[in-house]
Amino acid sequence: MRKQTLLLLGLFLMSYQFMKAQGSPDYTGGLKFKFNEDGSKYLRLISWAQVQANYNTDETFDGNGNENSKLNFNLRRARVLMFAQINKDFLILTHFGLNSxxxxxxxxxxxGDGSQLFFHDVWAQYNLGENHTVGGGLHYFNGISRLNNQSTLNMMTLDNHRQSWATIGLSDQFARHLGVFAKGKFGKLQYRVAINDASASSLDSRTAVAGESAVYNGRSTLGSKDSGKAFAGYFDYHFFDQESNFLPYKVGTYLGEKKVFNVGAGFFLHPKGSVIDTGTALSPNLEGEDVSIFAVDAFYDAPIGDDGAGGAITAYAVFQSNDYGKNYLFSAYGTGSMVYGHVGYAFARDKSKIRYQPYASYGTHSYDAVDDNRNTLGIGLNAYMSGHNSKLTLEYNNQKFGDVDINTISLQAMIYL
Incomplete structure (x- = not known):
């Protein structure tokens, strides 16, 4: 235990020295190639990497009965995103990388499959006037909640709340669907809606059993005519500063650079997305069940005092109702309800020094299929060397579900350029 603790401390110090050397307080983000003098025609390139050291305090074993190492390393994300505009009326975006x-x-x-790059997003969009846009492709204009549209560049917690990416790998490709979308705003009300093809493959490859719970693979079981389309939307009202909706990725924390208070609501509907067997073992009868997910949420981020002299607060809360079909339960996902929230406080900013932000998160998820709730607790600390462009995150996370009680300490180093 002492050796692992010393190693984690050493990693923290080495990462600190490295990332401090990369500090750029006046950095505005991304490499921009201008195709004309005023910069209205351009190609912008962004790259980021998140590297983790994870320490599991509990003993676990592999498939051969050997005890697993408690300390493991993870290249959590390695991504490249680029988008180009040679006319103000249209834009193309490409985003690729690998995960975990x-x-x-x-x-x-x-x-191998796990080490391959793949496209996260590829879409084209066209502006319909100043405030409204339509587009299509492999896109991230999701419904349900802010966290289902979360950017991975500027999360406040170590990572997104997993259950908030409510369809990941079930009807989509890593939280992205293939389809068409519209987004825009009416005054302070922003919207995004989409009609998508549901994926023909699903992480849930189980077969529906007579008299038992639903499985989420309706597209592959019932075909594209009955189960091929999914519908999504998210709407949020911006009471104070207006957030940009130029791209779909929602900011996790502004560190008090804006005064934001938004209230939102969203949905995801997949008719006959799940399958249930209403027959018998000798005479199966497969029927589709609609998948419907709804959520309401609120996000607050603001400086405290004049120009953030008292620091900044970030807070978020969401209630989500999940219906994946009768008694559905697969991994972290299941028919039931979820409440989640997090809050953080960033100490007063001084661009010449490191800025610290302690935070806490808590979520509870109930399931119709079982009596136990899944509860998650996170307590962490961000150290910003150059805003989100260079930061370290140290987090303790506990997850309880039935007999499972997992305790993990993670250290993540992130740079994006």
């Missing part, structure tokens, strides 16, 4: 590269997903020559 660990010792179990590495391959000898880098050709």
């Amino acid at each position: 590269l660990t010792s179990t997903t590495l391959s000898p020559t880098g050709k």
Whole structure:
């Protein structure tokens, strides 16, 4: 235990020195190639990496009965995003990378599934006037809640609340659907809506059993005519400063750079997305069940005192109702309800020094299929060397569900340029 603690401390100090050297308080983000003098025609390139050291305080074992190492490393995200505009009326965006590269997903020559780059987003969009846009492709204009549209560049917590990415791998490709969308605003009310093709493959590859719960693979079981389309939307009202909706990625914390208070509501509907067997073992009868998810949420981010002299507060809360079909339960997802929230306080800013932000998060998820709730607790600290462009995050996370009680300490180093 002492060796692992010393190693974690050493990693923290090494990461601190490295990332402090990269500090750029006047950095505005991204490499921009201008195609004309005023910069209205351009290509912008953004790259980021998140590297983690995770320490599991509990003993776990592999499939051969061998005890797993308590300390493990994870290339959580390695991404490149670029978008170009040669006319103010249209834009193309491309986003690719990999996620969660660990010792179990590495391959000898880098050709294994776990070590492959893939497209997260590829879409084109067209402006219809000043405030409204339509587009299509592999996109991230999701419904349900702010966290289902979360940017991974500026989260306040170590990572997003997993259950808030409510369809990841079930009807989409890593929280992205293939379809068409519209987004825009009416005054202080912003909107995004989409009609998508549901994925023909699903992480839930189970077969529906007579008299038992639903499974989420309606598209592959019932076909595209009955179960091929999914519908999503999210609407939020901006009481104070207006957030940009130029791109779909919602900011996790502004560190008091804005005064934001938004209230939102959203949905996801997938008719006959799930399948249930209403027959018998000898005479199965597969029927589709609608998947419907609704949420309401609120986000607050504001400086305290004049120009943030008293620091800044970030707070978020969401209630989400999940219906994946009768007694559905798969991994962290299930028919029931979820309440989640987090709050953080960033100490007064001084661009010449590190800025610290302690935070706490808590979520509880109930399921119709079982009596136990899934409860998650996170307590963490962000150290910003150059805003979100260079930061360290140290977090303790506890997850309880039935007999499962997982305690993890994580240290993440992130740089984006």
